[in-house]
Amino acid sequence: MLRISNLRSSVEGSSFTKASAVTKVLADRSEGRKEILKGIDLQVKRSEIHVLMGPNGSGKSTLAQVIAGVPLFKVQSSKFKFMEKDLGKFTPDKRAKMGIFLAFQHPVEIPGVSVFNVLRKAKVVTGNKKPRTRISSVRGKPVYSGLVAPDLGRAKELRQELVGYLSSLKLSEDFLSRSLNEGFSGGEKKRSEILQMMALRPKLVILDEIDSGLDVDGLKIVAQAIKKFATENPKSSILLITHYARILKYLKPDFVHIMMDGKIIKSGKASLAQKIEKEGYERTRNVLEQRPIKDAPRSN
Amino acid sequence: MNDLQVNDYRYGFSKPENYVFKAKRGLNRSVVEQISSIKSEPGWMREFRLRALEIFEKKKMPKWGADLSTINFDDIFYYIKPTENQKKSWEDLPKDIRDTYDAIGIPEAERKFLAGVTAQYESEAVYHSFQKQWEDKGVIFCDMDTGLRKYPDIVKSYLGRSIPPADNKFAALNSAVWSGGSFIYVPPGISVDIPLQAYFRINAANMGQFERTLIIVDEGAYVHYVEGCTAPVYTTDSLHAAVVEIFVKKGARCRYTTIQNWSSNVYNLVTKRAFVEEDGIMEWVDGNIGSKITMKYPSCYLVGRGARGEILSLALANSGQHQDAGGKLMFLAPETSGEIISKSVSVNGGRTSYRGLVKAIKGAKGVKCNVRCDALILDEQSRSDTYPTMKVDEKDVTMGHEATVGRINAEQLFYLMSRGFSETEATSLIVNGFIEPIVKEIPFEYAVELNRLIQLNMEGSIG
Numbered sequence: 160m161l162r163i164s165n166l167r168s169s170v171e172g173s174s175f176t177k178a179s180a181v182t183k184v185l186a187d188r189s190e191g192r193k194e195i196l197k198g199i200d201l202q203v204k205r206s207e208i209h210v211l212m213g214p215n216g217s218g219k220s221t222l223a224q225v226i227a228g229v230p231l232f233k234v235q236s237s238k239f240k241f242m243e244k245d246l247g248k249f250t251p252d253k254r255a256k257m258g259i260f261l262a263f264q265h266p267v268e269i270p271g272v273s274v275f276n277v278l279r280k281a282k283v284v285t286g287n288k289k290p291r292t293r294i295s296s297v298r299g300k301p302v303y304s305g306l307v308a309p310d311l312g313r314a315k316e317l318r319q320e321l322v323g324y325l326s327s328l329k330l331s332e333d334f335l336s337r338s339l340n341e342g343f344s345g346g347e348k349k350r351s352e353i354l355q356m357m358a359l360r361p362k363l364v365i366l367d368e369i370d371s372g373l374d375v376d377g378l379k380i381v382a383q384a385i386k387k388f389a390t391e392n393p394k395s396s397i398l399l400i401t402h403y404a405r406i407l408k409y410l411k412p413d414f415v416h417i418m419m420d421g422k423i424i425k426s427g428k429a430s431l432a433q434k435i436e437k438e439g440y441e442r443t444r445n446v447l448e449q450r451p452i453k454d455a456p457r458s459n
Numbered sequence: 460m461n462d463l464q465v466n467d468y469r470y471g472f473s474k475p476e477n478y479v480f481k482a483k484r485g486l487n488r489s490v491v492e493q494i495s496s497i498k499s500e501p502g503w504m505r506e507f508r509l510r511a512l513e514i515f516e517k518k519k520m521p522k523w524g525a526d527l528s529t530i531n532f533d534d535i536f537y538y539i540k541p542t543e544n545q546k547k548s549w550e551d552l553p554k555d556i557r558d559t560y561d562a563i564g565i566p567e568a569e570r571k572f573l574a575g576v577t578a579q580y581e582s583e584a585v586y587h588s589f590q591k592q593w594e595d596k597g598v599i600f601c602d603m604d605t606g607l608r609k610y611p612d613i614v615k616s617y618l619g620r621s622i623p624p625a626d627n628k629f630a631a632l633n634s635a636v637w638s639g640g641s642f643i644y645v646p647p648g649i650s651v652d653i654p655l656q657a658y659f660r661i662n663a664a665n666m667g668q669f670e671r672t673l674i675i676v677d678e679g680a681y682v683h684y685v686e687g688c689t690a691p692v693y694t695t696d697s698l699h700a701a702v703v704e705i706f707v708k709k710g711a712r713c714r715y716t717t718i719q720n721w722s723s724n725v726y727n728l729v730t731k732r733a734f735v736e737e738d739g740i741m742e743w744v745d746g747n748i749g750s751k752i753t754m755k756y757p758s759c760y761l762v763g764r765g766a767r768g769e770i771l772s773l774a775l776a777n778s779g780q781h782q783d784a785g786g787k788l789m790f791l792a793p794e795t796s797g798e799i800i801s802k803s804v805s806v807n808g809g810r811t812s813y814r815g816l817v818k819a820i821k822g823a824k825g826v827k828c829n830v831r832c833d834a835l836i837l838d839e840q841s842r843s844d845t846y847p848t849m850k851v852d853e854k855d856v857t858m859g860h861e862a863t864v865g866r867i868n869a870e871q872l873f874y875l876m877s878r879g880f881s882e883t884e885a886t887s888l889i890v891n892g893f894i895e896p897i898v899k900e901i902p903f904e905y906a907v908e909l910n911r912l913i914q915l916n917m918e919g920s921i922g
Contacts, residue, residue, distance in 0.1 A: 227877050255879035263877075267870040271892030277878065280888070285879035338892070355878065 160396055161203040161226070161363055166236040168196040168225050195221045195232075197421035203363065208389065208397045208410060210432060213418035214440045219400045220264060222418070223367045226398075227261035228254045241363065256285050258362030262352035262369050268341040274351065275335035278358045279317055285359055324357040327384050345372040353384050360392055366399045370406040382409035404436035419444055485533040488512065491635050494538045498604060498638075501611060511624035511634030518628040524814065525752045525783045530726055535698055537636040537669070593651060598682075599644040600655050603671050606642025613644060617673055621704045621732045621760065629700040629728045633669045640670030640701065645680040647708075654716070654902055656685035672703040676711040676739075683714040685902060697725045699750075705733035705741065709763065712740040718905050720749035720912060723779055727753040737763030737792075744900050746773040747782050748912050756814060758787030761795035768797040773897045776809030776841070777916050783812040785846075790819035790826040790856070801832035802894045805841035806916060812843070817858065818850040826856040834864045835893050837886065887917040 195218045203209050213219050225232050226241075228251035239246045241257060249257065269277070281287075322332055328350045340348055349369055356364055366385070370378055386409055389397060399410070407429065415431040416423045419440060424447055425431065435443055483490060491512050495505040520527055593600065599610065607614045624634035641657050676682050699721060707713045713733065721727050727750035733741040743757035759768025770786030788797040803811035813832040834843035845862050867889055875885035891898070891910055898906050 229873060250882075251873060251876040252879055252881050252885075255877055261877050263874065267868070267874050269871055269875065269889065269892055271895030272888050277875070277888070280884075281878045281880065284881075284884065359878070 160205050160242060161201065161398075162238055162240045163199055163201045163226075163236060164238040166196055166199040166201075166222075166225070166234065166239055167194065168221060168232045168234045169194040170231060170233070195421055196225065199421075199423060201416065201423065203396050203398055205362075205394055205396060207413045208399065210407065210410075210412040210415045211398060211400045211418055211423075212402065212404070212415060212432060212435055212440075214402070217418045217440075218421040219418050220367050223261055223365045223398075223400055226254075226363075226365060227251055227259060252284075255361075260356055260359055260361030260364050262349075262356055262364065262366045264367040264369075264371065266340045266343075266348050266352055268343075269339040270341050272339050273336050274339050274354070275318070275321070277339050278321065278335075278355065279314060281355070281359060282317065287359060321354070321358060324354050324384075327380075327387060328354055329380050330354070346374070346377040349373060349377070349381055350384075353381055353388075357384065357388055360395070362395055364388075364395060364397045366397065368400055368402070370401050370403065378406060379409065382406050386410055404432040407432050417443060484536055486512070486515075486535070486537055486632075486636065490537055494636060494638065497538075498607075500607065503615060504607065507619065507624075508635045508637075511631050512636075514624045515628060515631035515635055518625075518631055520628060521754075524754050525781045525812075527726065527728075527752065527754075530698060532632075538638055596649050597646040598649060598651055599642065601642050603640040603642045603673065604638065606673065610642070610644070613675065614642070614673065617675060617704065617706060618671075619704075621706065621734050622702050622730050627730060630702055630730045633671060633700050633702040633730070637669045637671035637702065639668075640672040640703075641674070641684070641686075642672070643674040643676075643682060643684060645676045645682045645711075647677040648679045649677075650681040651683070652681070654683040654685045668697075668699045668701070670701045672701070674703075674705045674713060674715070676705070676707050676713045678708045679710045680708070681712045683716065685716045685905065686718075697721075699725055699727045699729070701729045701731075703729070703731040703757075705731075707733055707735045707739035707741050707766075709737045709739060711736075712742075714742040714744065715757070716744040716746075716901055716905070718746040718748065718901065718909055719753065719755075721751075721753075722749060723751055723777070725750045727751075727755065729753075729755045731755065731757040732760065733758070733768070734760045734762055735766040735768060738765040739763060740767045740769070742769045742771070743786065744771045744897065745784065745786075746897070746901065746909060747784050748775045748909070748916070749780075750782075751779065752781045752783070754783045756785050756787050756816070758789065758816075759797060760789045760791060761797065762791050764792045764794050766792060766795045768795075770797075770799045770801075771897045771900055772799070772801040772803075772813075773894055774801075774803040774811045775913065775916060776803070776805045776811045778807040778809055781810045781812070783814055785813045785815040785832075787816045788818070788828060790817075790823045790828065793823055794825040795823060796827040798828070799830045799832070800896065802835075802897055803833070803843060804835045804837065804890055804893065804913075805843050806837040808838075808840035808842075810842045810844075812846060813862075814846045816848045816850070819853050819856050819858075821852040823853050824855040826853065826858075828857065829859040831859075831861045833862070833893070835890065836864065836866055837890075883917055887914045890917060 199222060211219055211222070221232065225234055226246070228249065234247055241254070241259060244257065246254065318335070321335060325332060325334060330350060340351060343351060349372070352369065369381060373381060385397065389395065399406070399412070412429050412432070415427055415429060417425045417431065417435060417440065424444055488509065491508050492505065495508055599606070601609070619634060622630050624631045643655060645651055674682070674684060703715070705713055705715065715731070719727060731743065735741045741759045743759070745755065745757050747753045747755065757770055757772070759770065761768055768788050770788070772784050772786055774782035774784045776782040782803065784803070785801055786799045788799060790797065799815055799817070801813045801815070803813060805811045811834060813834070815830060815832070817828055817830060819826045819828070830847065832845055832847070834845070836843050843864055847860060847862070849858065849860070851858060867886055871889055872882065872885050875888055876882060880888060890913055898909055901909060
């Protein structure tokens with residue numbers, strides 16, 4: 160499904176449209192950083208759960224954003240494909256339509272736009288639901304629904320679907336009426352990302368530190384929701400980015416990758432995560448590079 | 460969807476003109492006299508018009524706001540009467556008029572709201588229906604000409620009282636040539652809980668529309684009036700100079716909602732003012748999407764103790780448009796309060812201006828006032844300015860003023876794009892979110908329409 164080889168990325172910025180402000184602003188923020196990904200090889204097949212672990216600054220989030228299509232990164236690779244299509248050619252919205260979903264580590268607030276509204280429209284644009292064309296007629300003339308036209312019957316249907324997801328996330332229905340991410344607590348932001356994932360049913364889910372900032376109960380709710388998603392969408396794949404192995408108590412990965420300094424230094428089965436948790440990233444790298452083991456700081 | 464042109468005006472169709480009477484182009488004493496005589500008006504109204512014409516001729520064009528130098532008063536029709544009489548039912552209307560309404564969807568709006576619709580086709584209200592239940596309660600809702608015929612005493616005692624002809628050049632013009640508009644009277648204690656609405660429409664090239672609306676909400680009563688405007692596209696400029704006068708009596712409340720979507724060649728120069736008495740509440744919800752130039756500052760004169768005025772102003776300026784909008788709060792009594800919230804969006808070289816006046820006279824103790832204006836500028840070519848004025852002659856007042864100017868946030872754009880929205884769709888969503896505090900105050904059907912208009916305005920505007 161996702162096939163990446165020798166992917167390199169640096170902050171320079173190629174924009175998806177000429178006048179886009181995205182490039183400029185994000186590039187300014189990351190000023191001073193150069194090459195972040197230094198030759199990534201990664202293959203995620205259908206139905207697989209992959210875990211990508213690594214210390215802060217190792218490039219995990221950058222990889223997630225590069226796959227989702229942040230225009231700020233300049234990307235070079237010998238292969239960068241999703242469903243046999245060359246990902247580099249597509250803008251973020253096209254990638255979302257192809258079935259890629261990124262759950263953000265820090266979702267931005269969108270004031271005045273309700274969770275429900277975003278999901279209703281996103282389901283239409285991602286082809287999760289076909290836009291219903293004719294909604295009524297006025298004196299024999301058909302009235303068509305646009306992107307913003309109300310379609311009360313379908314809205315009700317969607318609401319019922321979402322209420323099911325909300326209850327598994329321990330959120331109440333009025334969550335749907337709130338402005339997206341505005342004033343959300345850390346835990347609510349993570350759950351909102353999971354809610355969107357459940358509603359949009361993507362083919363490839365990238366969860367960027369979905370477990371950070373969650374307490375024990377929150378982690379359990381989120382992890383179980385992910386598990387439920389995986390069960391109900393057996394063809395979807397998950398790439399879970401994390402510092403910690405604790406979420407793996409609930410989710411059994413098919414593969415675990417260790418990322419350090421812009422490279423995947425080791426890949427293995429679920430047991431690798433346990434090993435990392437026990438020994439720390441530095442030690443693992445030193446072992447791999449056959450360096451003498453010093454008193455390396457443990458990553459927790 | 461993407462091949463739509465910017466400013467591709469959805470309602471820009473024009474029906475063949477089929478009028479019973481059309482006054483000559485241009486304005487002079489005989490045109491005014493002719494209008495008055497066709498309408499068989501009482502002598503005092505004729506005098507009122509002629510006096511107003513003199514004032515109009517003497518007054519200079521306002522130079523402090525938008526550029527009005529291209530208006531040619533000699534090239535405008537000041538009166539057109541489309542059909543002989545007011546029709547009672549839909550089927551009585553001429554077919555081309557019905558087709559026009561079908562196209563803009565008024566029958567649908569009418570079906571959804573159960574209240575009556577006064578639809579103004581050109582200068583005359585031709586289609587008027589009103590729910591019997593309100594009539595039984597003594598609520599009057601009709602076009603202004605009918606109001607003058609049937610209730611001359613009420614009209615005489617209120618017309619021009621809050622906006623005298625000498626107020627400004629366009630109020631004088633309207634006073635001289637007005638035609639149509641709505642007349643509403645709500646008796647004491649009556650609450651009209653379904654919005655009353657009127658659709659206004661200009662259909663003849665070079666025709667000015669000068670409707671005059673008078674609303675009186677008696678003690679303890681409530682009414683919500685909704686005015687939506689659309690107009691077809693013309694090759695020459697059209698002028699819309701309306702006057703709206705509202706009187707909110709003791710303990711009464713009035714809300715006046717406008718969504719103005721004139722085509723992009725219309726000069727929209729409107730004077731709106733409410734006098735609010737003790738403990739009364741006036742709320743203006745004013746959306747400006749269309750027109751070439753709009754100058755409109757709904758105002759509240761808070762004349763009674765404890766009166767409150769709220770002005771929500773929304774402006775969207777696309778290429779070639781200048782929306783000079785805002786509001787005016789006059790605190791003329793103690794313990795009065797008010798708020799102005801303005802949201803403006805400029806795109807494709809469009810220009811928005813917030814212009815506001817807040818005044819508290821000496822002795823208006825305990826006044827509380829809050830002004831907030833936010834502007835969103837979508838590209839380098841567009842522009843937004845803020846002209847706030849505060850005149851406070853009393854020490855015991857609380858005044859707040861907040862203003863922001865911003866652009867679309869890149870992170871928001873990427874976030875929404877990663878959910879499948881194109882850059883244009885994402886921008887529309889963010890813009891809709893930005894104006895949401897005002898849109899949520901607009902009746903549902905109109906809010907949907909408004910969001911659709913915003914969407915159309917955003918398409919093709921980026922990149």
